[in-house]
Amino acid sequence: MTVRAGIPRGMYYYKYYPFIRSFLTELGAEVVPSPETTKEILDKGVLYSIDDACLPVKVLHGHAYSLRDKVDCILIPRLTSVSKGEYICPKFGGLPEMVKYSVPDLPPVIDTEVNLKKNRNSLMKAMYKIAFTLKFRNPARISKSIKTALKAHEGFKASVHEGNTPDSVIEGIPGRTHKAKARIGLIGHPYLLYDSFVNMNLIKKLRERDIEVITPDMIDPHIVNEHCMELPKRMYWSSGKSLIGSALFIMDNSAFNGMLILTAFGCGIDSLAGEYIDKQARRYYKKPYMVLNIDEHTGDAGFNTRLEAFFDLLNCNLFDTKI
Numbered sequence: 354m355t356v357r358a359g360i361p362r363g364m365y366y367y368k369y370y371p372f373i374r375s376f377l378t379e380l381g382a383e384v385v386p387s388p389e390t391t392k393e394i395l396d397k398g399v400l401y402s403i404d405d406a407c408l409p410v411k412v413l414h415g416h417a418y419s420l421r422d423k424v425d426c427i428l429i430p431r432l433t434s435v436s437k438g439e440y441i442c443p444k445f446g447g448l449p450e451m452v453k454y455s456v457p458d459l460p461p462v463i464d465t466e467v468n469l470k471k472n473r474n475s476l477m478k479a480m481y482k483i484a485f486t487l488k489f490r491n492p493a494r495i496s497k498s499i500k501t502a503l504k505a506h507e508g509f510k511a512s513v514h515e516g517n518t519p520d521s522v523i524e525g526i527p528g529r530t531h532k533a534k535a536r537i538g539l540i541g542h543p544y545l546l547y548d549s550f551v552n553m554n555l556i557k558k559l560r561e562r563d564i565e566v567i568t569p570d571m572i573d574p575h576i577v578n579e580h581c582m583e584l585p586k587r588m589y590w591s592s593g594k595s596l597i598g599s600a601l602f603i604m605d606n607s608a609f610n611g612m613l614i615l616t617a618f619g620c621g622i623d624s625l626a627g628e629y630i631d632k633q634a635r636r637y638y639k640k641p642y643m644v645l646n647i648d649e650h651t652g653d654a655g656f657n658t659r660l661e662a663f664f665d666l667l668n669c670n671l672f673d674t675k676i
């Protein structure tokens with residue numbers, strides 16, 4: 354019987370789903386992603402996670418819960434480090450335990466670690482371990498599946514660099530083609546930017562005003578790294594580095610008309626990275642700029658009011674065309 358492997362639609366999903374989907378499908382497993390976030394999923398996440406977890410961690414608990422009776426196992430790998438010399442965020446390291454011991458009635462959770470800081474071959478080892486856990490034991494087939502997955506990952510990243518959001522690439526929905534009236538940088542973690550329930554359709558609302566949105570995932574990592582060299586100390590949190598490098602690039606670039614920062618209440622990384630960006634923007638950035646903070650209680654009305662204020666700021670800066 355084909356094994357059904359569940360993938361929660363949260364956290365690493367918007368970075369690595371095409372990779373893991375190709376790998377498991379090529380091996381012969383059936384891949385079952387959880388549905389898009391809903392109020393019920395969020396409520397279950399809030400119910401089953403600890404109070405001081407950040408919003409994305411709570412959402413992931415809800416997604417794991419939604420898969421509990423649909424799959425034979427759930428993949429929640431322990432992503433300790435995915436870039437040489439860097440860590441992602443401590444919450445990613447503890448995620449498998451948080452979910453396993455908080456959400457009831459789950460099938461086995463596959464929590465294989467990926468730690469590139471400790472071992473450069475960690476990813477390969479992890480893929481073999483996952484395959485063996487799922488009872489696929491043919492080394493040639495595993496190796497072929499890894500190659501297919503890496504190719505899918507490269508194709509996914511290339512499409513995102515062209516300006517398509519990861520969720521639209523995953524779903525195979527074509528990106529926008531017509532010319533925008535303004536371009537802004539939208540800074541935030543992928544699981545905030547691309548989960549339209551969590552962010553109350555932020556990207557859609559911006560695009561409806563003919564605003565082109567550039568997110569950190571669409572910016573060349575070399576450019577991000579270059580801009581992080583300006584920092585007085587090396588940033589060793591990958592997620593914080595991506596935010597800071599992208600924001601500094603946008604602030605330096607005359608092709609952008611403004612910048613929005615989307616942060617989650619309770620995010621430890623944002624309390625450092627977001628604070629740094631905010632200070633730099635207040636000191637040096639002369640274009641429209643705003644921080645939007647969300648948690649599980651954020652309502653559409655307050656959020657839209659803030660957004661309207663940002664549109665007003667943009668309009669004041671666009672003399673010949675209005676959004």
Ligand code: SF4
Pocket residue numbers: 407408409410442443444445542592617619620621622623
């Ligand atoms: S980076 Fe922030 S939002 Fe993301 S998992 Fe860590 S604490 Fe949560």
